[in-house]
Amino acid sequence: MYNILVIIKKQIRDTFKNKAILIQFILFPLMTIIMENAIHIDDMPEFFFTKLFAVMYIGMAPFVTTASIIAEEKEKNTLRVLMMADVKPWQYLIGIGLYVMAICMVGACVMSVGLPSVDRGFFVLVMCIGFVISIIAGACVGIISRNQMMATSLTMPFMMIFSFAPMLSMFNESIKKYSTVVFTQQLRLLFDRMTFEGYSQTGVIVLCGSAVVCAGMFFFAYQRKGLD
Amino acid sequence: MIQCQDLRKSYDTHAVLKGIDLGIPKGSIFGLLGPSGAGKTTLIKILTGQIRYDSGNVKVFEKEPACLSGRDKKKFGIMMDNFGVYERFSCGDNLSVYADIYGVSHDRIWHILKEVGLEDALKKSASDLSKGMRARLQLARAFIHAPEIIFLDEPTSGLDPQTMRGIHRIIQEKKDAGCTIFLTTHNMEEASKLCDKVALLNEGEIIEEGKPEDICRRYDHQKKIKIHLSDGKDIELDRQETAAGRISELLRARMLETIHSTEPTLESVFLELTGRNLEEDE
Ligand SMILES: Nc1ncnc2c1ncn2[C@@H]1O[C@H](COP(=O)(O)OP(=O)(O)O)[C@@H](O)[C@H]1O
Ligand SMILES: [Mg+2]
Numbered sequence: 001m002y003n004i005l006v007i008i009k010k011q012i013r014d015t016f017k018n019k020a021i022l023i024q025f026i027l028f029p030l031m032t033i034i035m036e037n038a039i040h041i042d043d044m045p046e047f048f049f050t051k052l053f054a055v056m057y058i059g060m061a062p063f064v065t066t067a068s069i070i071a072e073e074k075e076k077n078t079l080r081v082l083m084m085a086d087v088k089p090w091q092y093l094i095g096i097g098l099y100v101m102a103i104c105m106v107g108a109c110v111m112s113v114g115l116p117s118v119d120r121g122f123f124v125l126v127m128c129i130g131f132v133i134s135i136i137a138g139a140c141v142g143i144i145s146r147n148q149m150m151a152t153s154l155t156m157p158f159m160m161i162f163s164f165a166p167m168l169s170m171f172n173e174s175i176k177k178y179s180t181v182v183f184t185q186q187l188r189l190l191f192d193r194m195t196f197e198g199y200s201q202t203g204v205i206v207l208c209g210s211a212v213v214c215a216g217m218f219f220f221a222y223q224r225k226g227l228d
Numbered sequence: 229m230i231q232c233q234d235l236r237k238s239y240d241t242h243a244v245l246k247g248i249d250l251g252i253p254k255g256s257i258f259g260l261l262g263p264s265g266a267g268k269t270t271l272i273k274i275l276t277g278q279i280r281y282d283s284g285n286v287k288v289f290e291k292e293p294a295c296l297s298g299r300d301k302k303k304f305g306i307m308m309d310n311f312g313v314y315e316r317f318s319c320g321d322n323l324s325v326y327a328d329i330y331g332v333s334h335d336r337i338w339h340i341l342k343e344v345g346l347e348d349a350l351k352k353s354a355s356d357l358s359k360g361m362r363a364r365l366q367l368a369r370a371f372i373h374a375p376e377i378i379f380l381d382e383p384t385s386g387l388d389p390q391t392m393r394g395i396h397r398i399i400q401e402k403k404d405a406g407c408t409i410f411l412t413t414h415n416m417e418e419a420s421k422l423c424d425k426v427a428l429l430n431e432g433e434i435i436e437e438g439k440p441e442d443i444c445r446r447y448d449h450q451k452k453i454k455i456h457l458s459d460g461k462d463i464e465l466d467r468q469e470t471a472a473g474r475i476s477e478l479l480r481a482r483m484l485e486t487i488h489s490t491e492p493t494l495e496s497v498f499l500e501l502t503g504r505n506l507e508e509d510e
Contacts, residue, residue, distance in 0.1 A: 003329065006325065006328040006329050009328065010314075010325050010328075013317070013321060014314070014316060014317070017316035017317070018316055076312030076313075076314075076315070077308075077310050077311050077312045078311070078312050078313070078314060080278070080311060081306075081311050081312075081326075081369070082329070084276065084278075084301060084304065084306055085301070085302065085326065085329045085330060086298035086299070086301050086302055086329075087329060088298075
């Protein structure tokens with residue numbers, strides 16, 4: 001427990017020094033505020049930018065940052081030093097996961113400010129579900145990668161799918177059809193309804209399925225490679 | 229403290245350690261001396277439980293390295309050149325991460341930095357450190373928690389003589405404080421000056437072992453007399469009575485420019501045993 005807190009503390013200290021990760025965390029919340037306030041087009045759906053950026057945020061920030069933090073620490077061997085100091089791999093992973101979750105939740109709250117107050121709780125909750133899946137997927141990549149370079153190349157294609165498929169599916173029917181199985185697309189549909197009531201079975205299956213697949217891959221990778 | 233019997237390790241088909249026997253008593257400085265590629269790092273990794281070995285008997289704190297508990301591992305201080313530091317953190321912040329993990333008071337950070345002569349770099353980012361400063365930061369990290377055994381993998385390799393002396397002084401102080409120190413090096417001067425006991429490792433085998441001065445005494449036949457002649461030539465004579473006649477001849481002929489005796493060193497012993505120099509690369 002204590003070790004987890006030390007890891008979180010270390011990451012928080014790093015947040016302000018690591019520009020690449022800081023940008024991931026604040027880009028979309030910032031863009032949401034700017035776009036929602038700056039752009040008003042008559043026949044645009046309500047809170048168009050908030051919902052769009054929320055989905056992109058889920059697909060990018062937690063995924064990329066989790067993978068890159070773990071991969072960097074493996075590459076520099078600082079992870080090995082932590083293990084030699086009796087930090088258990090699960091403590092490390094939970095520490096990183098909680099840290100990314102906490103920062104992203106701050107981002108989610110910032111993005112929700114423009115929404116009507118009744119919808120805010122739901123919005124943040126759905127974001128939270130998305131973050132969990134995205135963080136686990138990121139941890140998978142982190143475990144598989146030997147260094148940051150490899151992590152970047154592995155995250156890139158998935159990140160494109162997670163964040164751009166929902167947006168592109170608004171303009172293209174066949175993309176829309178394929179992106180049904182992408183968890184971020186299902187989250188976008190939830191944001192359109194702003195309620196779980198009458199939510200499609202497909203949505204539930206895709207979300208649970210993604211969570212199970214990610215968790216399964218995570219445990220498989222962890223069993224195979226550990227954190228070394 | 230550390231015991232190995234017939235320790236063997238190979239990577240795929242390449243045998244790296246071929247039957248190592250070692251015993252390191254508590255409170256001593258042990259030096260593993262060998263050229264690069266001899267298997268020094270591999271041995272440290274095995275002793276600290278970072279990798280498995282194939283066969284043999286290894287005991288650290290009376291236990292198999294793989295069975296060491298977390299508490300046992302916290303009695304290790306390890307410095308390896310591939311163990312990085314947090315580049316974006318200052319020296320102080322780097323140490324505070326480990327102070328937190330080891331449950332060491334943050335007051336100690338400054339003292340430790342002072343011990344290694346980095347007190348002025350407390351707020352300096354690790355990415356701005358020179359090679360010598362980085363080595364000292366890694367050293368500070370290795371003993372922030374007052375470990376019982378310190379493993380140092382080539383702690384001074386590639387450093388300037390002054391930093392090297394500083395590191396030697398720190399190692400000596402740690403020994404005086406009761407630490408057991410296991411260090412690897414390819415610098416024979418360092419080994420003979422610092423270590424209570426050394427082992428010469430070559431291609432995965434220990435070829436000689438003992439106190440540095442004892443090892444050198446065993447190779448007394450290497451004692452020579454070196455003479456520089458006035459015509460620019462150098463000659464070497466065995467240090468025996470027979471040399472006396474030759475020397476007096478040279479003296480009479482006013483040929484003798486300088487004369488000195490040479491003693492066997494770990495370096496020359498290693499050269500005799502293997503035909504290799506310690507400093508040469510694989
Ligand atoms: N992970 C590894 N896989 C394969 N071979 C290795 C590995 N690590 C070290 N070796 C080989 O083992 C030998 C000894 O390496 P090492 O212990 O690092 O030597 P030293 O530290 O004495 O320079 C070298 O020939 C090296 O190529
Ligand atoms: Mg080495």
